[in-house]
Amino acid sequence: MTTSSVAQPASEAVAVCHIIKGDVVVGAESVHGPAQARFATPRIDLDQLVWTRDKPGPAFDTPVSEIIDVLEQTGQWLKADPEGLVAQALENSLKTGPLPRHIMEFSYENISAPFNRAGLEFQIRTELGGADVLDGWREIKDSPSGRQSRIRAFPPRLIHIVAGNAPGVSALTVVRGALTKGVHLLKLPSNDLFTAPAILRAMASVAPGHPLTRSFSAVYWRGGDEQVERALFRPQFFDKVVAWGGDSAIRSVSKYIGPGFELVSFDPKTSISMIGREVFDSPETLAAVADKAAFDVTLMNQQACASSRFQFVEGTTEQVDRYCALLQQRMNVDRPMASAIGPRVPAGLRDEIDGLRMLEPAYRVWGGYGGEGVVIRSHDPVDFHPDGKIVNVVQVQDLQDAIRHVNIATQTVGVYPPERKALLRDRLAGAGAQRVVNIGGSAGIEAGLPHDGFNPLQRFVRWVNDEG
Template identity: 30%
Template sequence: MIKCIPMIIKGVVQDFDNNACKEINLDSGNKIKLSLLTEDSVLRSLNSKEKVDLNLNQIVNFLYTVGQRWKNEEYNRRRTYIRELKKYLGYSDEMARLEANWIAMLLCSKSALYDIVNYDLGSIHVLDEWLPRGDCYVKAQAKGVSIHLLAGNVPLSGVTSILRAILTKNECIIKTSSSDPFTATALASSFIDVNAEHPITKSMSVMYWPHNEDMTLPQRIMNHADIVIAWGGEEAIKWAAKHSPPHADVLKFGPKKSLSIIEEPEDMEEAAMGVAHDICFYDQQACFSTQDVYYIGEHLPLFLSELEKQLDRYAKILPKGLKNFDEKAAFSLTEREGIFAGYDVKKGDNQAWLMIISPTNSSGNQPLSRSVYIHQVSDINEVLPFVNKNSTQTVSIYPWEASLKYRDKLAMSGAERIVESGMNNIFRVGGAHDSLSPLQYLVRFTSHERPFHYTTKDVAVEIEQTRYLEEDKFLVFVP
């Protein structure tokens, strides 16, 4: 039996229509059917803009309530989600449960939700009140309709995208990826479970359309956007830019690469453990995943020996997901290429991981799937040519003290994040995401400026412009 996934429009699960759906063959060998847009579903989606007339406290409390359900291992929605990730997307049980755990963490972290608003927008009150700022009062308003074009490789990126829009009181129209149609649907459905009539629930729509087919109906959805948040590869980002309306900002989270720097560690086990985590999390499908390791120092063989142990450890505690024939073939091809080039190549049992020790100027295929190139260098200057603006996202470093020495050079070269090894998937509150403070793009600021009799620090008289023009006394204003 083929699983059918209906769309959700403004918090209401729609009846599945076998005459308006697309059958998708997944890499796992299973098939699913996804609802497609119809004239009726487009009209219902665009019928009215749902305003989230809530204060931030009410928003955070609702998300926390939903998160408490995800925290409960017996919650039916959570159990179904884990089962779907395993059966249809090939996740290991450990990977699937970790994904559900992270959803619970993001929703339940009330302090972090407040802090995200505070650090991105400057105050937790600016969404609810007029705040004095300089010579004005300022308030942040939701952009309106946020359209999220999600990728399927990192489910939590979609959850993060949606939460940012909810925190800023935007309506969400979520276009899921055919490679992960489950996460956004599960999240929106859990809102329905908690309160089907809640303003946040009613502001959520989840749908799907193919990028390479008739764009007539999807374009009508896109034309409705006030802000577009695009995730994915180069083609997905180009599609978003092409089909977004001229008035809408496009927030792009496109393809990036990441690397690790290890500087002659005293604790080889701790260093290798952090690198192994940064390689294994999401099987390198994420932008923050380490693909290259640069080792500064003389004891590389000791590090490699310990890294083998840690990669084997992760093969047990966080097993890889199911790989299809093409992915396995790419893995084998990369291994053979490394051997043919004369590099030292090491691999785990059953393609659990792959290490290729090669010069910095070598380039080879990168099949991901826990494959890493390791380069021995003499100092940081040999690493900097491989840190590039707009393409290098995360640089993870061990020991932490080394990051303090190198952060200025790394930042000037184009690195967007600098973290301790083993922390690449933890985006600390207050940090930038791809060099941006995303919530600033999800709001518009309105300023209410003070009247003429308000005197400023530089102009200590009332601003009587007509009088000063008549008397030619403009220079009174000049400090």
């Protein structure tokens, strides 16, 4: 069975290749995207995208040590880019994605980082307790019943709805999929069509025909396309769907969830900062913390889940206003993962902010709408979602007062000074927060530590018992 979008002229559309079980597939039968970012993809043959259950996946019995060898070589290949595939992927991404060149260049320069051997071994050790449970059956010797039993983290069959807000998501997806030995179908996001294919082509170059290479496919279809998803999202083919994205994307996938077909969701998240009155101990401290907080706000031009959108600051109105002015200045600088000038503020948000400007002194606004960053000071959080280098600074008497605004959608909480984390972290966790860091430390959730409140490798695999 085949499917495609309505055929359209493919002139000036950027060509996107598909990867089918390690092989590169080219074609331009389907054209997608807005006029300024059009791309063309091969026609999809749905039958080629599944691994039937009548035989094991290609890498089910491949030793973890061999898989790590291939991943490490893949990372080295990506760094060296001997065939120019990474460079070409970068250029194509700039034509169809929202991030500016210097952020994408930095991201691609570091795309090999997740393939580091020490990091790969760390993930297996911390999330699964060792490779033995992947390579075979781990003996459980201390059962209260005294019965002998064995468990295995069995290789899964997964569909991945990959997020496109940062190229590193594709790298993490491939690494986690490889370590769990399963078969993996990656749905390419429209805002990052080229990273995953480049990684899988690198893997095919270092290990042509290897079981791991044959365990991955990566294709594009329009999210929510029932013709595709109703055919693929079935327990006869896959165990789980691993979904990143916003609320609408998660809800779209959820309708297919049922017995035998599970959802592993990296839900949409919002991150915050909590800054104690110690920040005002000296002008030097204030300047340094404002700079670190600006880094947290502008991460990937505020497109990352870990980007701070609300900051709760202890102090008088005069003190908090001084902080806000410095924060806005430091948002207006180039960084490896942020632009001094980002996208212009959309008209709807401009109207919201203009309304607040008329409510001084209860509200105060710094910055403009040209992409230089906007800071809004208030006594309660604004009732809209700050986005596109907009941050709401909320004045509080005590950081404990801010915890009532934390919920299960709160991913990362940056805290200053670090010593106050120990007093806050249990209450933050109880309210729903999943990660507590020092201010300025929002970037780079370390693979091997919990992500969005769970250990991904543990959730990806199928846990099977052999008892008695």
